[in-house]
Structures are given as C-alpha cells and as structure tokens.
Amino acid sequence: MPATRLTTLEQDGKAANAAAMRLCAMAAAIFPTDRNLQAAFGDALIPDLLLLALHGRRVMEGYRVVATPIANWGFWPASRVVSSSTSNLHDFFGHVLHATDISLGWEKFDGVIDAYRGRECCFLGHVTLESHSRNETYALGAIAASFLCGVSQSLACQKEGN
Numbered sequence: 001m002p003a004t005r006l007t008t009l010e011q012d013g014k015a016a017n018a019a020a021m022r023l024c025a026m027a028a029a030i031f032p033t034d035r036n037l038q039a040a041f042g043d044a045l046i047p048d049l050l051l052l053a054l055h056g057r058r059v060m061e062g063y064r065v066v067a068t069p070i071a072n073w074g075f076w077p078a079s080r081v082v083s084s085s086t087s088n089l090h091d092f093f094g095h096v097l098h099a100t101d102i103s104l105g106w107e108k109f110d111g112v113i114d115a116y117r118g119r120e121c122c123f124l125g126h127v128t129l130e131s132h133s134r135n136e137t138y139a140l141g142a143i144a145a146s147f148l149c150g151v152s153q154s155l156a157c158q159k160e161g162n
Helices: 008-027 038-062 089-098 140-160
Strands: 101-108 121-130 135-139
Touching: 008 038, 008 121, 008 140, 038 089, 038 101, 038 121, 038 140, 089 140, 121 140, 135 140
Parallel strands: none
Antiparallel strands: 101 121, 121 135
C-alpha cells in the first residue's frame, strides 16, 4: 500500500489554511453579548492565530511570497479599530510570534439580527498584540482575508501555471 507523503511545506500550507478559515468564520460571525462566550472564544481562537502565524510565515518564506500586504478590507463586518505599524502580513506573523500578550477585541455590530432582538450584537473585530516594544491592533478579518485571498490564492495560481 503506498504511503501518503506531503512535504513539510505542504503540511504548513494545510495547517495555515485551516487556521485562517476558522479565524475567517469567527471574524464574520455576529454574537449576542448576553452569553458569556468571550473568554471561550479567546481560548479557542488565539491558538488558531498562533498556528496561522507559525505555519503561514513558513509558507510565505518557503514559496517566497513575503511581500504580501495585509488587506485594507476584510470579510464582513469590518473592524473599525486598527492601529498598526506594518501593512505586511509576514511582519504581522512575526509580531504574533513575539507577542507577550494577545487579546481579541469585540466590536459592536450596528445592524439588527432577529434572533438576537433586544440584545446587543458584537463581532470579533480585531486582535491586539502586546510586546516589550509596542502594542498594536489589527483587523482580524483582514488578516484571514490576506492569507486566504492573497497567499493561498497566489500559490494555487502558481501551481496551476497561471
């Protein structure tokens, strides 16, 4: 029986894509605030952000696509709270890997969702990275979009010869 074989770079790509998809889905979801879910989502998503940073950075370096910008758009809804020193995804991944504290930021959703009527609706809009030298805030949806639509898409096109 033939063995399944993937290079470490292919494994990195699969792990980074899976983490980016989970972050994308969560950044685009609207939650009611009366459910005590914020801590549980942080516990679930911060490891995905670390996985994306580690594996995504290895993919970007391995395929030489380190110049990928962070999108100035994200998936709906878009964060309104951003203050960062870089617009480069590879640099962002480095900031994540060297951060001493990572926190997810909830933002108020301006629309109305019938299922949540009477409750304030929020979404995971941003991530704040704290390190010894700086604190920075990035749009969570834009990070996921940048990897999925920038890095992954360009690699798929390279493989197809486009």
